[in-house]
Amino acid sequence: MVSIKDVAKHAGVAISTVSKVVNGYSGVSEATKAKVQEAIRELNFVPNSIAAALSSKKAGRIALLLNMNMHTTAIDEMDMQYLSGGIHKAQEQHLDLVTVFFSMIQDKTVEEIIQRFKAQNIEGIILYGLSKKDKVLWQLVESEEFKIVLVDVPYTAEHTSSVGVDHKQAQMDVAQRTILENKGKKILYIAGDRNSYAAEAKLQGMEELVEKKGYQMLVRYGDFSERKARNITFQYAKNKDVIVCGSDLMAIGAMRALIEMDIFRPVCGFDGLILMGYAGKQMNTIRQDFAAVSAAAVEEMQYLLQGGKGRCVTLPHKIERMKYLDIIC
Amino acid sequence: MVSIKDVAKHAGVAISTVSKVVNGYSGVSEATKAKVQEAIRELNFVPNSIAAALSSKKAGRIALLLNMNMHTTAIDEMDMQYLSGGIHKAQEQHLDLVTVFFSMIQDKTVEEIIQRFKAQNIEGIILYGLSKKDKVLWQLVESEEFKIVLVDVPYTAEHTSSVGVDHKQAQMDVAQRTILENKGKKILYIAGDRNSYAAEAKLQGMEELVEKKGYQMLVRYGDFSERKARNITFQYAKNKDVIVCGSDLMAIGAMRALIEMDIFRPVCGFDGLILMGYAGKQMNTIRQDFAAVSAAAVEEMQYLLQGGKGRCVTLPHKIERMKYLDIIC
């Protein structure tokens, strides 16, 4: 393995000089800098990130903490995009990234979790899909032991940022569009679950919309489950004009029910899953770019690592009309 | 951060003694061992894997190299299961795991890739979905610079093992079952693509079956694409008795076409994706447990790391009749 020492020798300079060049520090003349870079290229040198992490406590090791299988495996698509977006951005930013699933740390105490991450020299954690029920993880967040970026959870602190689309606004937008396109005032709203912050924000959006426009709304919780959404639709859709769902999967459930009931009601979803194409029908939805969200989260982490204060970053969303064949290839 | 030094002090022994009990080496009396373990527990000590990796060159850092988006994002389900199975098993085996996507190393030379992995102290790589076209990656494999486990690719060498289900046999099994259940001799086989080893094995299975049983078979390549499978079905299904597909996604495409053509033909797939439930029809398929495959790959990696010779590991498969509502909840 070619090390920084080899490069130094090859370029005829000191180790620390190479280190400076590699890390882009100032205090190296252009001439020696060029020499060093030349040597690096010739030897095909890649700095050992492990050693760097050991040596400096701020080598940028971060963990992606994913709450998988929250609702159904059908949303792997989301997780995969989160992962891929995050991993790519991390590599771009030269951050060393570790993937961890919630299940790997469940029934551990905060102390154990903190120790474990510290032992891996992890200084930042990006948390996806944190819910109100995740007590221990909330302790982790509040311990302020790590820089933390929360995705879709509205909480910030000194070392904690929040990143995500404006669920409230997005939900209002897509619902309003669907209602206007189809007329009617009576809405069946199938919400996510009571422990999800995103679901809560969406519900608030609906309440505000209903209030402002004078619609009527019946709210039921579908818990992000297709089947539950289906049952709810069976039970309540008949005398409603529009069915608004807090997720695409629930929207699919609703559409299936409508088909079986052989009645038509406009349905709108949220997320923009490709999977949704399998519903085989058109509907409005909020198209979220999960990879972009994740990339933004990594960037925000970078910002925190560099000493930035925790803040709230809102990403744009867009309404889309999705249709089979548009999306599947 | 509590270090090995703290533990040593707390237990009143030397650092190296602690190291020995942590790593399960012999040469420590039961008495001191107990003392050390006690201290470890009290201090909540977790060994710093970064330092361990730096210090000993065999600290078990491995990379999961995933070929994402090979065909369509609809198979994220597979990748996710691979990932989760691998990550969990790695943690169980105390291996430090890094996730990498093909896209992150594309258009790099082997040398660059090797350097990069070496720089991260990675000693083993698990490769998913390697195809015949991945020239550079094949050079990586053949360089023997790392321990490598190939998933679903039949190649072994000194430091290279192969793990996966017996695609040939599995394809024969599910096709034969479907044919017997429905009668008929004329088969339309929609194969994967020409660069996939798994697809090749499946095709061989079909050829052997056809040969042995005296069936007739027309083979077309659907390239793992739903749309292509659909078009192929439109074009050729009419005068066939059974449609056998090399993947579930293609099976879905075939079924859609049949529905549009308003004719019935039994279809069988391969993989056992939950997504398949969305086809809304029953069909036979091979249910692969991707998480288990991945876990097996990690175990095999462990075996290689401990000095085992490359070999071929075959995992069991099972035929399943899948149906909507059985699977979606």
Place this chain on the structure above:
DNA sequence: CTGTTAGCGCCTTCAG
């Protein structure tokens, strides 16, 4: 601007 030096936390001989 460049080189020297002391660690980071752990592993690993090698004496005792």
Place this chain on the structure above:
DNA sequence: CTGAAGGCGCTAACAG
């Protein structure tokens, strides 16, 4: 069976 000492590759003061 136990402990002391020398690194792994790199960073970060601190001298020169």
